[in-house]
Amino acid sequence: MWKHSRRTAVVALVPLLAAACGAPPAPGTPTPSPPAATASGAVAGAVAGVGRAGQAYVDAVNAGDLDALVASFAPDAVIVDVSRSIEGHDAIRRWAGDEVIGGTLRVLSVAERRADGQKLLVHWAPGGSGGWRAHYDFTIGDGLIVKADLQYA
Numbered sequence: 001m002w003k004h005s006r007r008t009a010v011v012a013l014v015p016l017l018a019a020a021c022g023a024p025p026a027p028g029t030p031t032p033s034p035p036a037a038t039a040s041g042a043v044a045g046a047v048a049g050v051g052r053a054g055q056a057y058v059d060a061v062n063a064g065d066l067d068a069l070v071a072s073f074a075p076d077a078v079i080v081d082v083s084r085s086i087e088g089h090d091a092i093r094r095w096a097g098d099e100v101i102g103g104t105l106r107v108l109s110v111a112e113r114r115a116d117g118q119k120l121l122v123h124w125a126p127g128g129s130g131g132w133r134a135h136y137d138f139t140i141g142d143g144l145i146v147k148a149d150l151q152y153a
Helices: 002-022 052-063 066-071 088-099
Strands: 073-081 084-087 104-114 117-125 132-141 144-152
Touching (some): 052 104, 052 117, 052 132, 084 088, 104 132
Parallel strands (some): 073 144
Antiparallel strands (some): 073 084, 104 117, 117 132, 132 144
């Protein structure tokens, strides 16, 4: 009887564990830290193939460097943040200062490469949150981001 009870308990526990693996973390659960930068400034565990302008944006977000974030964009750049349009350096600075700086951004993969840019699958976690996956589609001109289309994945 003991063997049967133990087997039943294990069989009942397996689906619960499997369900918990896909569940979001409970509120207040600590989330992993972003990868640390190496002495060269490269991020340990960074995804290969991320273009310079996109990487400059990611690095600026993770460093909390508002000036560097704004500098990764062309002066007349446009950001589409889900359904909002943010245009030009001044608006980008306000948006990033209010909503981006203080969060962490991790590139999961390069989803698409184009002659004029690339789409990244990222994990974006605003300060104090567990975050979510998103697609960041960067269009590049003269080495700067001219358009960033940021959408939930």
